Amino acid sequence: MGVSSKALAWCWSSLLCLGLVSCGSGSHVATGDGPGATPAADFTLSATPSSLTLTAGGAGQQLSVSAVGSNDFTGMVSVAITGPAGVTVQPATLNLTPGAAQSVSVGAGANAVAGGGTLTLTGSSGTLSHSIAVSETVVAAAAGDFSLTATPSALTVVAGGAGQTISVNAISTNSFAGAVSVAITGLPAGVTAQPATQTLTPGTPQSVSLSANANAVAGSSMLTLTGMSGTLSHSATVALMVSGPQPDYTLTLSPASLNVVAGTTSASVSVTVSGVNAFSGTVSVAITGLPSGVTANPATLTLTPGVAQSTTLTVPPLTAAGSSTVNFTGTAGSLVHSASLALTVQAAPMTNAPDVTTYHYDVARDGLNAKETILTPDNVKSTQFGKIGFYTVDSKVDGEPLYLANVPIGGQYHNVLYVVTEHDSVYAFDADSGAQIWKTSIIGSGETTSDDHGCGQISPEIGITSTPVIDRGLGPNGALFTVGMTKDASKNYHQRLHALDVATGAEMSGSPTEVIASYPGTGDNSQNGSVVFNPAQYAERAGLLLLNGTIYTGWTSHCDKGLYTGWVIGYSETTLQQTQVLNVTPNGSEGSIWMSGDGLGADSSGNIYFLDANGTFDTTFDALGFPIKGDYGNGMLKLSTNGKLAVGDYFQTYDTTTESAEDFDLGSGGELLLPDQTDSDGIVHHLIVGAGKDRNIYLADRDNMGKYNPASNPQDNNIYQEVRGQLGGLVYSTPAYFNGILYYGAVNDSVKAFPLTNAMLTTYSSQSSMKFPYPGTTPGISANGTQNGIVWALESSTGSNGVLHAFDATNLARELYNSGQAANGRDSFGTGNKFITPMIVNGKVYVGTQTGVAVFGLLQ
Numbered sequence: 001m002g003v004s005s006k007a008l009a010w011c012w013s014s015l016l017c018l019g020l021v022s023c024g025s026g027s028h029v030a031t032g033d034g035p036g037a038t039p040a041a042d043f044t045l046s047a048t049p050s051s052l053t054l055t056a057g058g059a060g061q062q063l064s065v066s067a068v069g070s071n072d073f074t075g076m077v078s079v080a081i082t083g084p085a086g087v088t089v090q091p092a093t094l095n096l097t098p099g100a101a102q103s104v105s106v107g108a109g110a111n112a113v114a115g116g117g118t119l120t121l122t123g124s125s126g127t128l129s130h131s132i133a134v135s136e137t138v139v140a141a142a143a144g145d146f147s148l149t150a151t152p153s154a155l156t157v158v159a160g161g162a163g164q165t166i167s168v169n170a171i172s173t174n175s176f177a178g179a180v181s182v183a184i185t186g187l188p189a190g191v192t193a194q195p196a197t198q199t200l201t202p203g204t205p206q207s208v209s210l211s212a213n214a215n216a217v218a219g220s221s222m223l224t225l226t227g228m229s230g231t232l233s234h235s236a237t238v239a240l241m242v243s244g245p246q247p248d249y250t251l252t253l254s255p256a257s258l259n260v261v262a263g264t265t266s267a268s269v270s271v272t273v274s275g276v277n278a279f280s281g282t283v284s285v286a287i288t289g290l291p292s293g294v295t296a297n298p299a300t301l302t303l304t305p306g307v308a309q310s311t312t313l314t315v316p317p318l319t320a321a322g323s324s325t326v327n328f329t330g331t332a333g334s335l336v337h338s339a340s341l342a343l344t345v346q347a348a349p350m351t352n353a354p355d356v357t358t359y360h361y362d363v364a365r366d367g368l369n370a371k372e373t374i375l376t377p378d379n380v381k382s383t384q385f386g387k388i389g390f391y392t393v394d395s396k397v398d399g400e401p402l403y404l405a406n407v408p409i410g411g412q413y414h415n416v417l418y419v420v421t422e423h424d425s426v427y428a429f430d431a432d433s434g435a436q437i438w439k440t441s442i443i444g445s446g447e448t449t450s451d452d453h454g455c456g457q458i459s460p461e462i463g464i465t466s467t468p469v470i471d472r473g474l475g476p477n478g479a480l481f482t483v484g485m486t487k488d489a490s491k492n493y494h495q496r497l498h499a500l501d502v503a504t505g506a507e508m509s510g511s512p513t514e515v516i517a518s519y520p521g522t523g524d525n526s527q528n529g530s531v532v533f534n535p536a537q538y539a540e541r542a543g544l545l546l547l548n549g550t551i552y553t554g555w556t557s558h559c560d561k562g563l564y565t566g567w568v569i570g571y572s573e574t575t576l577q578q579t580q581v582l583n584v585t586p587n588g589s590e591g592s593i594w595m596s597g598d599g600l601g602a603d604s605s606g607n608i609y610f611l612d613a614n615g616t617f618d619t620t621f622d623a624l625g626f627p628i629k630g631d632y633g634n635g636m637l638k639l640s641t642n643g644k645l646a647v648g649d650y651f652q653t654y655d656t657t658t659e660s661a662e663d664f665d666l667g668s669g670g671e672l673l674l675p676d677q678t679d680s681d682g683i684v685h686h687l688i689v690g691a692g693k694d695r696n697i698y699l700a701d702r703d704n705m706g707k708y709n710p711a712s713n714p715q716d717n718n719i720y721q722e723v724r725g726q727l728g729g730l731v732y733s734t735p736a737y738f739n740g741i742l743y744y745g746a747v748n749d750s751v752k753a754f755p756l757t758n759a760m761l762t763t764y765s766s767q768s769s770m771k772f773p774y775p776g777t778t779p780g781i782s783a784n785g786t787q788n789g790i791v792w793a794l795e796s797s798t799g800s801n802g803v804l805h806a807f808d809a810t811n812l813a814r815e816l817y818n819s820g821q822a823a824n825g826r827d828s829f830g831t832g833n834k835f836i837t838p839m840i841v842n843g844k845v846y847v848g849t850q851t852g853v854a855v856f857g858l859l860q
Contacts, residue, residue, distance in 0.1 A: 057110035069098035086112030144176035163211035172202035190216025247279035263317025275305035353842035359543030359599035367736030372782035374843030389855035395423035397848030424463030440505035455559035467543035477503035493536035521586025524563035543599025556594030566591035588616020591633035598670020613667030666692035670734030677759035732775035745777035802832030829854035
């Protein structure tokens with residue numbers, strides 16, 4: 001078919017670049033070898049390096065092989081490598097991608113014949129094949145051998161002196177691995193080598209000690225050390241000089257061992273240098289290895305031969321017990337000698353007195369120190385016992401002093417008495433010497449202590465009123481927790497919980513924390529459905545309770561004035577953050593907690609107990625007998641701390657409402673948790689005892705406290721036991737317990753002893769001849785186990801001189817001592833201070849007063 005000129009023009013202009021030689025009905029691409037043909041794809045093969053030298057039996061050499069494509073070659077190239085006998089190639093074949101080199105390892109076997117040869121590398125890809133040659137030369141492996149070294153190459157030994165050491169080593173060449181035997185020749189007479197022969201492993205040096213006896217002749221010689229291994233032999237030389245006897249010395253200690261008691265003993269050690277071979281120099285002696293805290297005086301010595309010097313070792317009280325080696329090292333020029341002291345340190349003697357960390361000794365509030373080994377009924381009498389000190393402070397001491405034995409402070413152990421005052425001060429005194437260790441004021445900047453709110457209960461200022469509590473295991477030294485009241489420049493009142501370090505008095509982390517609280521209710525001082533804690537309206541009178549990591553506080557009012565309710569508030573002892581809040585009269589009024597200073601009690605199950613003062617008590621109950629509005633004024637309460645703080649059980653007298661209206665409340669006195677009591681049927685009872693202004697003693701079963709019975713007959717009270725007609729006055733005190741006997745001291749009444757028989761309180765068995773005026777007395781008891789019981793009681797009215805009394809616990813009619821017996825007012829301690837209990841520990845009795853703490857003990 002014909003082609004138009006127009007189509008032909010289009011063909012040439014559009015397709016000529018594509019190599020078409022014709023247009024129209026058909027076209028073809030030029031290929032082959034003819035003119036204008038495209039070159040065929042191919043590759044070349046290369047190897048680097050082009051020649052190799054191989055050691056028979058030696059390490060392989062690396063050969064890099066690559067294929068380079070040409071004319072758009074993209075195929076894989078298979079390469080086979082061949083060589084002479086004894087020469088190995090790993091891998092023997094390769095698959096190459098053009099442009100990507102691969103390596104092979106070429107080695108000669110141990111039996112390969114030395115000489116030249118050729119490796120042939122043949123690459124194939126389809127019909128394409130190319131080869132290249134790489135020359136290789138095999139050389140025979142060098143024979144294994146060793147060399148011998150001796151260091152140092154020259155040394156001097158002193159006749160009769162210490163040996164000198166040579167280090168001998170065999171160094172491998174050409175993979176030599178045999179053992180080398182070494183012998184030493186050329187030793188002059190009197191010189192010995194130890195060991196005389198050696199067997200070396202190449203690369204592991206051994207030592208030879210050369211020494212000359214006292215008769216060795218001075219001079220020089222050359223030592224030859226010859227090493228043999230099969231037919232191989234090599235040697236090294238050491239130039240040896242033997243010198244005559246050298247001046248020297250010896251160092252001795254007397255004694256060579258010491259046994260010292262920390263804090264009580266300083267020990268002397270005598271150090272002597274003795275000259276040898278006319279030694280006449282001085283020797284400097286350094287002392288190392290002393291236990292931590294132990295010092296030597298002088299710490300270094302400079303000795304002349306034959307003249308002894310001494311150093312004194314001082315061992316502080318806090319030094320840990322144990323054994324150690326103390327080194328005395330003498331240096332005179334190049335001469336160094338040492339002697340060792342075996343030092344044994346015994347722990348410092350510790351006071352065996354118990355710690356007193358809370359009100360009335362423990363959380364049962366039993367008032368008993370059963371670990372008093374010093375005071376007995378035989379030595380507590382005015383001829384042997386009396387006032388031995390007075391620790392002055394800045395205000396009234398209303399909280400019971402506390403005591404820690406063996407507190408490490410300033411590198412010494414101290415028995416420490418902790419005292420709080422109404423001026424918001426906390427003191428730490430050495431309980432034995434009376435020296436003030438530290439004093440801390442917890443008054444905030446720009447603040448003062450609180451005024452007394454026109455109430456004489458705590459007057460003329462209010463600061464720290466309650467007994468603190470101590471956790472000896474908290475923080476680096478232990479922590480004392482206390483609550484202080486202050487007033488700022490704007491006449492705002494503050495209640496704060498503080499945590500102080502017992503060793504320094506410093507505020508601990510997170511301290512202090514402001515006491516702020518609210519609780520659901522519509523009672524006094526409520527706002528928007530919650531009663532609100534007003535710090536101005538309260539005082540922290542009840543002793544603090546530490547229970548399972550929580551500090552519990554209980555709050556009282558100022559003379560029953562103003563709007564107030566009953567609060568128990570808990571704080572974490574580690575963070576001082578509030579964790580628990582309970583109000584026991586949230587929908588009523590009053591119901592405060594003061595108990596004349598007694599602390600909240602607790603049992604081993606974590607329940608809290610206290611006596612609540614006059615206030616609202618609801619007489620409408622839920623199905624379990626609990627007031628539906630949660631008001632428990634004028635009751636004996638048990639709180640559960642399992643989860644949210646709540647009333648777990650309670651007891652109310654049948655006439656509780658009348659008693660509250662007449663201010664005849666149970667909460668004027670403090671509670672005591674008795675140890676387990678077994679009745680006549682063998683049943684164990686867990687009892688709590690308390691008394692207040694109605695003069696009755698109430699024993700409740702802590703497992704079933706009785707709740708409330710409104711019957712008009714007092715004997716219908718749902719109580720485990722009620723004892724009437726035994727107390728001669730109102731109770732503003734806390735009882736004490738010892739050896740099955742309960743001791744009570746009511747107002748204008750004797751101290752009376754009430755035995756418990758078959759888990760029931762009986763009529764009092766003995767009483768003191770004298771009676772205690774308002775506010776009565778809270779006794780404390782000292783004993784050694786169940787022996788030597790002494791009942792201590794204070795006449796402590798604020799309007800007359802205070803008097804300390806001691807009675808035989810087995811018969812209160814027998815007064816052992818009182819502080820008015822000695823002539824010339826020897827034991828007088830000033831005007832009394834109400835609601836104070838004596839604290840007895842380690843042979844001393846501590847009494848809080850209006851100006852300090854009076855201290856009683858055995859006279860010197």
